[in-house]
Amino acid sequence: MYLEKLELRNYRNYEHVSLEFGSDSVLILGDNGQGKTNLLESIYFLSTGKSHRTQNQSELINWGADYSILRAVIKGSHLLEIELRRDAGIKVRIDKTYQKRKKDFVFLLPAVIFSPDDLKVVKESPSNRRDFLDEVLEKVDPAYAYTKSRYQKVLLQRNSLLKSLENIGQLKNPGIASTFETWNEYLVNYGVKIIEKRVSLIRMIRDKFKEYISYFFGIDKSDIIYLLSWGREAGLDYQGENYCNFPADGGFEYGNFASNSNSDSRYELDKEINEIKEIKERYLSKLEENLDKDLMLKTTSIGPHRDDFVILLGGRDLRFFGSQGQQRIATLSLKLCEVFLVEEKTSRTPVLLLDDVLSELDLERKKLLMEMMGHRFQTFVTTANINSIEDLKDAKMRFGKKYMVKNGNVYQWD
Amino acid sequence: MTAYIKSVEKLINEFRKLPGIGPKSARRIVFYLLKLTREEILEFSKALVEMKDKVRFCSICFNLSEGEMCSICSDATRDRKKICVVQNVSDVTVIEATGEYKGLYYVLGGLLSPIEDIGPEEIRIPGLVKRVESEGIEEVILALNPTVEGEGTAMYLKKVLQPTGTRITRLASGLPVGGDLEYVDELTVGKALSNRREI
Numbered sequence: 001m002y003l004e005k006l007e008l009r010n011y012r013n014y015e016h017v018s019l020e021f022g023s024d025s026v027l028i029l030g031d032n033g034q035g036k037t038n039l040l041e042s043i044y045f046l047s048t049g050k051s052h053r054t055q056n057q058s059e060l061i062n063w064g065a066d067y068s069i070l071r072a073v074i075k076g077s078h079l080l081e082i083e084l085r086r087d088a089g090i091k092v093r094i095d096k097t098y099q100k101r102k103k104d105f106v107f108l109l110p111a112v113i114f115s116p117d118d119l120k121v122v123k124e125s126p127s128n129r130r131d132f133l134d135e136v137l138e139k140v141d142p143a144y145a146y147t148k149s150r151y152q153k154v155l156l157q158r159n160s161l162l163k164s165l166e167n168i169g170q171l172k173n174p175g176i177a178s179t180f181e182t183w184n185e186y187l188v189n190y191g192v193k194i195i196e197k198r199v200s201l202i203r204m205i206r207d208k209f210k211e212y213i214s215y216f217f218g219i220d221k222s223d224i225i226y227l228l229s230w231g232r233e234a235g236l237d238y239q240g241e242n243y244c245n246f247p248a249d250g251g252f253e254y255g256n257f258a259s260n261s262n263s264d265s266r267y268e269l270d271k272e273i274n275e276i277k278e279i280k281e282r283y284l285s286k287l288e289e290n291l292d293k294d295l296m297l298k299t300t301s302i303g304p305h306r307d308d309f310v311i312l313l314g315g316r317d318l319r320f321f322g323s324q325g326q327q328r329i330a331t332l333s334l335k336l337c338e339v340f341l342v343e344e345k346t347s348r349t350p351v352l353l354l355d356d357v358l359s360e361l362d363l364e365r366k367k368l369l370m371e372m373m374g375h376r377f378q379t380f381v382t383t384a385n386i387n388s389i390e391d392l393k394d395a396k397m398r399f400g401k402k403y404m405v406k407n408g409n410v411y412q413w414d
Numbered sequence: 415m416t417a418y419i420k421s422v423e424k425l426i427n428e429f430r431k432l433p434g435i436g437p438k439s440a441r442r443i444v445f446y447l448l449k450l451t452r453e454e455i456l457e458f459s460k461a462l463v464e465m466k467d468k469v470r471f472c473s474i475c476f477n478l479s480e481g482e483m484c485s486i487c488s489d490a491t492r493d494r495k496k497i498c499v500v501q502n503v504s505d506v507t508v509i510e511a512t513g514e515y516k517g518l519y520y521v522l523g524g525l526l527s528p529i530e531d532i533g534p535e536e537i538r539i540p541g542l543v544k545r546v547e548s549e550g551i552e553e554v555i556l557a558l559n560p561t562v563e564g565e566g567t568a569m570y571l572k573k574v575l576q577p578t579g580t581r582i583t584r585l586a587s588g589l590p591v592g593g594d595l596e597y598v599d600e601l602t603v604g605k606a607l608s609n610r611r612e613i
Contacts, residue, residue, distance in 0.1 A: 142599075142600040142601065143600065143601055143604055146601055150562060153562040154562055154566070156529065157527065157528050157529055157562065157563075157566065158528070160528045160529045161528035164528060164531065175533040175534045175535040175540075176528060176531065176532075176533030176534070177533075178533070178534060179526055179528070179533060179534060179566075179570050181573070182526075182566060182569045182570040182573055183528070183566060185569060186562075186565065186566050186569055
């Protein structure tokens, strides 16, 4: 499956553009500010109904126009059209028929976008890593968004209860304090589900991640570990009891189980369920332990909204000890894991969108990346620097089409 | 808009306060009322006042009632060992319409919500517990909305009712009757699947 035709009307800085592609990769060349990223963004929008850059839909509509139309012909599949209006939401048509629900078109054209901004997943605060996990889960698990929004609502109730408990003496209804235990339990119910889903996501991509890191660096010793909120505070002790660890058999271990792991044992469902129970109990007791702190801070300090994951390279935390280059490759590897998951879960080959990613890699890594993706996926690559492509002359991949973007116009070029 | 006489405008504003009534509907209603005779209007306003004066809340279940006790609580044929807990009076009507339920009710009048400062007292939970204990209730059916507040309230009720030894159940959630599996969203099917039961 690949994108055969893309047509945009009044989208960002494009008044009208119509492009045709083959199944090969596509190169988009152009100076800064000419509209390269806008092209990739439009494909991503056709895939997900969202922009990776903005929440504000009216930004996507060309200045002076009232509406915008995005049209994609997907080879061997459908004609997908999205209509954006300034004063209304989006309208979606598949094969000329209007669709009621957004869900109906998401993943007609699965796409994964790689942008220089992704580096923050590896480099910056834990919320970026949580967002990464959540976004991937929302793509592959239809129930995840619901669970997450439920969790957040319960969290809001608990936090507001914490605020009113603070001055219990003047409380209008002291009885409200008696509901505290219930909110805790309820919070844990949803919280555990989120932890469970994130942990199983990490379990699914873990081997792939290691494989990619070793492909790019030849380093075998890498790992990715989910970190529970109460473990983060315990410091960076990876042998500690507060990490979820994953033995080779695929079952995940928790706490002290790690020390007596038996990698020969087969993955057992019962064992997993027991460990989830274990987390639940632990979570509840941690909530109680942290009550004084929570009352003081008037917010909940424990739970998946404070979890994180660590990437280890040669046993050291990449976030703090990795070089810029290593962090870039780890970011790429994470995104490649997303590609792998989307492919596996949706049974479709996604289109890859590489926004200015090549120029940041050295020649060797660039070649490896393009050889890995270029022949398996329809990959759209943007760059401002023609040299970064010249380097790829002897790589085992080729671009089917090459375009030059200049001031909202697109020219074929070779 | 402002071209109306004061008394007409005032009435339009009164109707706009009602749930589900916007400015257009309010105008339509008022223009309809303008055509009625004085007798008909009196009848209408009398009905309003009478409703307010006569309707009370049942002292046992807090359902609407004309006397001390509502028609359900005073009906000797009902199963007095079952209580169905609902959020609002309107929920009683919904469950009654099914004809499937022959027990009694308890109307909470709200749901637990720390954000709105609503605790157990505000929604008459102590009264429910007392009733379950003193009347030897065998089953309490929780018919609350599956919202965060509804489920939180259900969990709390389970906690405070458990010591009474009564059986606590809740409404099943899942596939709509007559629904086609193909047209139900994944979430609902998932819920129905995890709540499946033997046939």
